[in-house]
Amino acid sequence: xxxxxxxxxxxxxxxxxxxxxxxxxxxxxxxxxxxxxxxxxxxxxxxxxxxxxxxxxxxxxxxxxxxxxxxxxxxxxxxxxxxxxxxxxxxxxxxxxxxxxxxxxxxxxxxxxxxxxxxxxxxxxxxxxxxxxxxxxxxxxxxxxxxxxxxxxxxxxxxxxxxxxxxxxxxxxxxxxxxxxxxxxxxxxxxxxxxxxxxxxxxxxxxxxxxxxxxxxxxxxxxxxxxxxxxxxxxxxxxxxxxxxxxxxxxxxxxxxxxxxxxxxxxxxxxxxxxxxxxxxxxxxxxxxxxxxxxxxxxxxxxxxxxxxxxxxxxxxxxxx
Amino acid sequence: xxxxxxxxxxxxxxxxxxxxxxxxxxxxxxxxxxxxxxxxxxxxxxxxxxxxxxxxxxxxxxxxxxxxxxxxxxxxxxxxxxxxxxxxxxx
Numbered sequence: 001x002x003x004x005x006x007x008x009x010x011x012x013x014x015x016x017x018x019x020x021x022x023x024x025x026x027x028x029x030x031x032x033x034x035x036x037x038x039x040x041x042x043x044x045x046x047x048x049x050x051x052x053x054x055x056x057x058x059x060x061x062x063x064x065x066x067x068x069x070x071x072x073x074x075x076x077x078x079x080x081x082x083x084x085x086x087x088x089x090x091x092x093x094x095x096x097x098x099x100x101x102x103x104x105x106x107x108x109x110x111x112x113x114x115x116x117x118x119x120x121x122x123x124x125x126x127x128x129x130x131x132x133x134x135x136x137x138x139x140x141x142x143x144x145x146x147x148x149x150x151x152x153x154x155x156x157x158x159x160x161x162x163x164x165x166x167x168x169x170x171x172x173x174x175x176x177x178x179x180x181x182x183x184x185x186x187x188x189x190x191x192x193x194x195x196x197x198x199x200x201x202x203x204x205x206x207x208x209x210x211x212x213x214x215x216x217x218x219x220x221x222x223x224x225x226x227x228x229x230x231x232x233x234x235x236x237x238x239x240x241x242x243x244x245x246x247x248x249x250x251x252x253x254x255x256x257x258x259x260x261x262x263x264x265x266x267x268x269x270x271x272x273x274x275x276x277x278x279x280x281x282x283x284x285x286x287x288x289x290x291x292x293x294x295x296x297x298x299x300x301x302x303x304x305x306x307x308x309x310x311x312x313x314x315x316x317x318x319x320x321x
Numbered sequence: 322x323x324x325x326x327x328x329x330x331x332x333x334x335x336x337x338x339x340x341x342x343x344x345x346x347x348x349x350x351x352x353x354x355x356x357x358x359x360x361x362x363x364x365x366x367x368x369x370x371x372x373x374x375x376x377x378x379x380x381x382x383x384x385x386x387x388x389x390x391x392x393x394x395x396x397x398x399x400x401x402x403x404x405x406x407x408x409x410x411x412x
Contacts, residue, residue: 130407131407132407213382213402213404214328214404214407228375228406228407229374229375229406235386238387239387240383240384240387241383241384241386241387242382242383242384243379243382243383243384243402243404244382
């Protein structure tokens with residue numbers, strides 16, 4: 001909670017929220033292209049609900065409670081493709097806030113099950129509209145009911161701030177000579193917050209986004225007027241931005257498991273794909289990539305075991321990133 | 322000729338095509354060639370001669386805004402991908 005430092009290493013934490021962050025960083029020795037180019041992965045799956053979103057959920061809720069924007073017992077409503085919703089559900093349960101999550105109806109069963117286990121109510125949005133559809137439905141619900149509090153991760157400055165004050169310093173503490181940082185682009189909070197910190201501490205560092213090539217059946221928008229650049233995304237901190245197909249993300253995901261023993265979520269496969277390209281263009285240096293979540297919430301999708309062509313086709317109509 | 326991938330939200334402006342071909346050595350030239358045959362696309366993709374903030378353009382897999390923008394080179398074998406700016410999943 002506020003003011004209480006998160007425990008590091010083997011120390012104990014005063015409560016679960018204080019155990020968020022201070023995730024491990026490991027070197028990917030087998031995937032590095034040469035001895036002079038080292039690759040490090042920060043394992044955000046080690047957070048209490050298994051993803052980096054615990055960081056921003058805690059930051060947004062503590063911020064809102066401190067400012068009075070979120071009253072004791074008030075209901076939290078948020079659009080999420082899964083991880084942020086699960087983090088908010090856990091924190092809401094601990095702090096006494098009912099939680100409603102608007103989630104596209106084409107994500108994995110594990111996410112719905114976890115949300116229900118934490119006591120959250122799920123409101124489905126049309127899967128074909130992607131995350132934009134969830135945002136639209138949540139905005140309509142919030143506008144109709146002023147008693148709901150929407151943290152709104154896409155526009156809440158506590159999101160990038162959690163990464164600027166937490167994730168970024170942890171990365172520099174683990175890899176002081178970081179030359180390139182690669183993370184997935186969702187709300188933009190991670191890249192913005194970590195990017196701002198790194199640019200201050202390591203001028204010349206490159207900040208690189210990996211983003212999903214949308215599935216052919218999940219193109220999100222009914223018209224371009226619904227086009228959406230998340231307000232928290234500060235594009236000025238980005239140095240490059242790569243689109244990653246589901247196929248390349250899956251290949252990366254399997255490499256993480258089979259080569260380095262890392263069991264991570266689909267965006268991590270995409271991030272690895274980009275990090276390896278970045279590393280291949282370097283003659284020397286350190287690349288840090290952020291693995292946003294563990295693989296547990298994706299097991300039912302068979303990402304590690306099924307035929308790649310079959311999976312690639314199926315993923316064209318779902319949201320697994 | 323390079324290959325241009327059109328997202329569903331823009332296909333009505335190109336007669337429903339998912340993939341088109343266009344010639345040109347830069348993104349600007351490829352888009353100009355595309356607009357000549359599909360004029361309705363121009364207003365959706367550009368604003369005052371610049372890329373619309375709500376459309377992202379990639380050559381193969383790299384966003385041209387972080388390269389040379391409209392001057393980014395395009396080769397004969399390259400694929401230019403147009404995508405609407407969208408909220409990422411993963412949130």
